[in-house]
Amino acid sequence: MWKLGSLVPLITAATLSAASAQQSAPADCVNAQTQADMNICSSEAYDRADKALNEAYKAAIAQATQLWGSPDKMRDAQRAWIAYRDKACAVYEYPDGGSIQPLLINECMTKVTQDRTDDLNIFAKGLGN
Numbered sequence: 582m583w584k585l586g587s588l589v590p591l592i593t594a595a596t597l598s599a600a601s602a603q604q605s606a607p608a609d610c611v612n613a614q615t616q617a618d619m620n621i622c623s624s625e626a627y628d629r630a631d632k633a634l635n636e637a638y639k640a641a642i643a644q645a646t647q648l649w650g651s652p653d654k655m656r657d658a659q660r661a662w663i664a665y666r667d668k669a670c671a672v673y674e675y676p677d678g679g680s681i682q683p684l685l686i687n688e689c690m691t692k693v694t695q696d697r698t699d700d701l702n703i704f705a706k707g708l709g710n
Contacts, residue, residue: 616680623687630694637698640705655704666693 610622638659645655670689675682 616684620680620683620687623684623691627687627691627694630691630698634694634698634701637701637705641701644705644707662697666690666697669693 609618610625613619613622638655641655642652646652670686670693673682673685673689678685
């Protein structure tokens with residue numbers, strides 16, 4: 582006969598494993614219904630936006646180096662922008678934010694990042710001067 586004390590670690594491990602699998606499972610982002618799926622989808626959207634930003638930044642650094650002989654101005658501007666992004670989106674970190682908080686933060690990070698990507702792309706094409 583099983584004792585309750587010996588089942589607790591097994592139940593805990595099974596619960597954690599199921600929760601981990603659920604969080605990492607791909608979500609149907611078009612039809613996301615649960616908060617967990619919406620949070621996963623918003624995180625994936627931010628990851629895509631961040632990758633696009635990195636590509637635009639590389640092109641902007643190349644343009645800055647060509648224009649000024651150094652990437653320093655662009656690098657400094659990007660560092661200042663990162664600080665701005667983090668502070669602008671921190672307003673969604675409520676003390677009791679609940680399960681929607683990751684969605685709100687990710688949506689802010691995505692929007693601000695997409696806007697910056699557009700700016701960097703314009704600069705990289707030489708249209709910023």
